Amino acid sequence: MSHQSHAQTTIEFNSNGGTSATNGLHFYIDRSTKIQVRRLNNTGQVYSPTALPQTNPNNLDNGVFIRANGLLYGPSHTVSTFNPSGGMFSSYSISAATPANPSSSGVQQTANNLLGITGGPQATIVWKYTTPLDFLTAEVTLTIPAGYSVSASNPVRYYHVFDTYLGGSDSGCGVLVSGSNRIVGTYSSLGGANPCPNSDALPSAGTIVESFRERAAPSSPSGGVARNTFSSYCAAGWRTFFTNGAPDCSVSQLTQQFSTTGAMSNTITKTLQDTGIGIAYDFIAPGTYTFSYDFVIGSTVVPDYDHIEIRHDGSATLCPETLKVLACTSSTVPCPDLNIVNSGNLTGAISLAPTATGVSYTPTSFSLGSANTQQDIVLQAAAASAGTYTLFASGLSKLPLNGTRCVVGGVAQASCQITIANTPCASKFECMETGLSYNNPITATNRNPLYSKLANVGFRFDVLALQTSGTVVNSYTGSVAVELMEENGSPVCNVPVAIASQNLTFTAGDNGRKTLTADFNLPDAYKKLRCRVKENVATAPVTACSSDTFTVRPQSFTSIVSNANADNAGTSVSATPMIAAGNNFTLTVNTGTKGYDGLPKINAGLLQWLSAPPVLSGGKAPPGTGVLSGSFSLAANVTNGNGASGTAFQYGEVGYFRFLQNGIYDDTFIANSNSADVVNGDCIASSFANIADASSNPLLKGRFGCNIGNPAVSNHFGRFIPHHFTISANTLQEACPAPLPNTTFSYFGQDGFVTNFKLTAENISNLPTRNYSASFVKFNVSNYASYNFSMSGAPVGSVLAVSSTTPTGSWFGGEATISVKHQISRPTALENQTSIGILAAPSDGEVMASVPFTIATSTQRYGRMRLQNAYGSEMLDLPVPYFAEYRNNNLWLKNTDDSCSAIVAPNVGSGVIFYPDSATNHLIAGETVASVSATGKLVAGDAKLKFSKPGLGNDGHLDLDIPVSPWLKFPWRGGLTPINPAAKLKFGSYKKSNQFIYLREVH
Structure with a gap:
């Protein structure tokens, strides 16, 4: 087999410690797994105490061994010329300790040790040590490849053995403590006792203990045990x-010497001797197994929680950076919620390794347990702090099993590193209009404005990153959320729900000021919005609101409707419905924009009649329009728009009206919004502009008008008609006026006396409707019935009758001067002189009939013409009594007031019959009327009728029947039928009361 070079590669844990009772153990670990441990006097705790892995590894009697397919692999040894049967591991290496050189308690260091057998098992040992604990942890992952020769009779076995030294006393007693975490170890003599006092319990004090302590049992892959x-x-x-x-504790036992597996014998010595300790894990099937155990030198007490956990985002600037700290009873990172320590009181602090200049923490320490399960610590760096550091928990009141763990952005990290950038802190943000100069400090006159906006019109503005002093952070980079917040009360920057939001990323070239890259486009209206900027970081995001607020108003009133017919198809002079001028009608205006709750108004100067009003007499024109009164209620602020209605509007004219552009307006929605946009000039006062005005000053870019109006001429509203007619300037012209005052009269049945009066079309407030003229006039002045005449005080049988003369008059500017001729028929019985009132209630057929009004009082007389018999000499002109009479006080009186009735002179030649008394005596042909009233009318009631003398010897008589007007006829012959007056004239005859006909004296 091939072997790696034996050049030593050794790492150190707690390189600055291990020299006192409080600074923990100092470990040396070789890549071949040989270990030395130092404490107190800085001498070794395992045999040989003076040996170190990097200088004399063969003097260290310890290591990890792996039995694989009947061979033993592991570090070589000098004991009795011991060498593993399979030799050194085929491959072995160890990584540097991370972090290096911890400076305070609670820091855990790790190193990865790789052990491999060619074609066989591969082991990874993660060595872990947390200063100043009394144990080293081995987290092992063992992989047995598929197809490898392994079984119950041929197991793969993992050994770890130590020749203990027990702090200077090489002799010790064995101990086995059962439980959830089994302990196998040895402890130094207690006064040299032999045999050992107790082999199944740890001594309470006064000794050094070295042991293996199980932490996590091997996993169970498929097919494994x-x-x-x-x-x-x-x-x-x-x-x-x-x-x-x-x-039978040897790592190289032969199978035939001890059982079929050659396992350790589970021996625990009860005799004081130079001891060693060892453990073994057996595996009988291919697979990957994980397990862990501790090598304990000192106290065997297991900490009651696993680790301190620090959660952060991995980086910081010179802004406050929030770190979240918790304690966890589980080795799982991030810590499950149910494993977060929530009892007792664990205290400590957060530190950086190496120490960072100028870094402070608020608060300076944390307290975890029953009072707080988690605590925020705000790290504040300084310019000199820039660099990369390792976070750890220091000064812990109770140490954890696995030191400090870190979670960055929700993910467990292999190290607890944090990088501090020398980036000036953006402690706040400002939003303001693009193109304007930034002002710092901000005062009432030194503002950073946000202008009023329009609903459904996109807008953008600038966002500035600022230091606490208000200076722009030119080097600011990062992502922020730009939000619009509705402010309903005092300024609030932590409203939970934003109206709208978008992300904005600052880069180095933005110099701390950047324009939004997308439009905000709000469909609704808002009285007061504020911009809020919030950093998109996991912890301690800087959140700040703009110094200015702004209003979003509707663009316009989109509809104006009414129950008064807005008939834009014709504005007919006969359209319905009809509304009497001054009567209530409704108007509703709508912006169609949710959130509008303003109070619209009417500009009376922007009302327009359907047509130009007529010019009144004298060249004076009437008002240009009628008076529109009434008011709107506050807009309803409903979800589908905002109708502002009024139910008591009144229009005082006739015809139609409409609103010119901006005839309906709202100049207070922004003014009353508390945004101060009007006061600050963030909208254009008295303007309805929906296009930003930059004509007068480039800095005005983005400003709209402060007012809301109707953008175009509205439909017509109407049709309005007069509420009523009034009568004024009334006079009476009797049919028979007399020259003297108070003596005028008219005869019953006479056609006729005349009433003169002025009609005025008026609204409900009794004011003229000047537009009642031309085509809007429905009143027929020539129609007697239009006036609805009636009378009061008339005798039985009298009827107010239509004259044969048509009424006259014309309308102009809502007024008409009227003349109407009347007659009152004779009563059914003789009637004394009486006064009869003439009333009128004019109506044009649409306007309700006005209340009857007495326009005149006529003196009516029941009259007749009386013709009496006459007798006289044929030698003299004969006066004939022919005069007018009237009934009064039940008497017939001569009507001396009548100087107006026309009289007709009898025509003897054709209309008067002459009857001679004898055949030889007759009136000469052509006998004529000598005279009548010279005016052709009665004089003081007398016709002044006289016949000419016929001459001597012409005697005889005339029968007269003189035609008179119907109202002067009388039933002279009885009955009921009125007839002309009749009489007999006698010439040359004597009166019955005289005894002679005529006495002529001759002188």
Whole structure:
């Protein structure tokens, strides 16, 4: 077989210790597995005490041996010319101790020892020592290749043996302690007692103990046999481990000399002698096996927890770095939650090896157990601390079995290294608008603004890494999460849920300031947002919020709806529904943006009528629009948008109106948001701009208007109609006015007296609706029925009748001057003079009829024309009584007030019949009316009717029937039918009351 060179390669554990009762053991381990241990007086604890593996390995009677296929492999030995039958291991090596030269308690060092047999078993031993414990741990992985010759009768056996020295007394007593971790060992004489006092219990004090202690039994691969303890062992005379014979503890026993396997005899010496100890593990099938045991020199007490565990991210800067510390009862790393120590009180501190200049810890020590199962220690490095170090737990009140273990980023690490970079600490962050100069320090006038934003419009800004002083960390690198946080109360930087987030990575070329690489685009509105920046590191991430806040507003009001018909298809003058001017109607405006809870307003100056209003008389124009009153409630802030409604809006005009651009607006959503965007000028005051304004100053880039408005002219709302009509400037013109005051009158049945008045279309507040004109007018002034006339105080049978004359008037600017002629029919019975009120309740067919209003009071007289008989000489003109009468106080009185009724003069030639009294005496042809009233009208009620004289001898009579107006007829012949007045005229006859016809005196 081939062998490696015997050049020694030896590692040291606890190279600076092993010289006192408190600084632990000092181990030398050779690649061939020969070991020396020193303590106190710095002399060896195993035989030979003066020998070291690197100088005189053949004087050390210890080592690991492997029996494989009947041959023994392991380090050569000088005892009785002992040499393994198979020779030295085919390959063997050992790694350097890691970490090197521990400086304080709790640091565990490890080294990997590889042992190989060509074509056969391969062993890896991980030697582990934690200063200042009293034992060395061997964690063994043994691999028996598939197909290798191995069985119950031909096992592969792993031996480890020592010639003990027991701290200067080479003689000792054997001991075997059973339990979950079996102990096989020897201890120094207690006063030279022989036989030994106790072989199954450890002495309590006053002695040196050297032993093997089982830690983890071999694993059980498929086909293997699991064992709970050592397969075999011995504590006997030192030479018996290298020479065959009784008590059969030799590592080279022949099969025929001791059982079929040649195992150790499990001898425990009870006689004080120069002792040695050994253990063996047997394997009878191919596979990979793991097991572990301790070589104990000193106390055999096993620590009650396995390791101290430090969790961190593997690196640090000059920023505070949080380390999490815990104690674990399991050897599993990371420690399972159920194995974290949660009782008692274990104290200690965190240290670095080598010692780092300027590093501090907060708190300076930790306390684990029932009070805290885990504790955070903040490491603060300094510029001089840059370098790579090993973390370990120091000053422990109780030492662990396996020292310090580390978990970096959630993964167990072979070493506890941490690298400290000389990178200035980013102790906080700032967010601000791109392109603006950074201000430090920050004051009310020295700001780093974040401007108002728009919903559904992407935006970016800059993120700055800052030192505690506020100076930009130009060398900052790393990944951060940039979050937007909604602030509903006092400034808070630890709100649990972000509105939106994105990662941003700083590189060296960013110089500590970087613009977001992706847009934030928020679909909702927010009154007050703050930027939060958080480092993407596992421990002690720096988290900071921006100094400024900002508002995200809706872009505009996207819809304006109403129960007033917004009929943009026609704005017809006959459209429905109709809303009386001044009556309530609803308006709802919506941004369609969740989060908007503002209070919209109306700009009265941006209302527009459907058409231009007419010019009133005198050239004076009416107001440009009607008055729109009412207010919106706060927006509903519902999930699908934000309707702000008002149910009591009133519009005081007729027709339609609409909102011009920004006629509905909100100038307080941002102002009332507590973001101070308006005060700070982070939006453009009084502006509705949705495009960032940079025209006046490049530093204004990114600013939008502070106001929200409707972006285009709205639909029309309406149709609005007058609420009612009012009557004013009313006068009465009687049918028969007299020259004297208070003597005007009209006859029943006369057509007719005239009412003059002004109609005004008004809203509910009794104000004119000036737009009630032209096409919006529905009032037919020529239709008598439009006025809804009625009368009060009329006698039975009288009816207010339509005149034959059509009413006149026209509408302009919501007003119309009206003249209407009336007549009141005669009552069914004779009626005294009476006053009758004329009322009107005008309606255009859409507007509700107004309350009846008395526009005039007419004096109505029941009248007739009276014609009386007349007698006289044919030689004189004959006056004929023909006058007007009216009924009053149940008497017929001459109507001396009537100077207006027209009279008709009788036409004798054609309309008056002459009846002669004899055949020879007759009126001359062409007898005429001598005269009537010169005006063709009554005079003080009298017609002044007179017939001309017929001349001498012309006697006879005339029957008169004079036509009069219907309202002056009377049923003269009885009955009910009114007729013209009639009478008889007699010439040349005497009166019945006189005895002579005529007396002519001749002078």
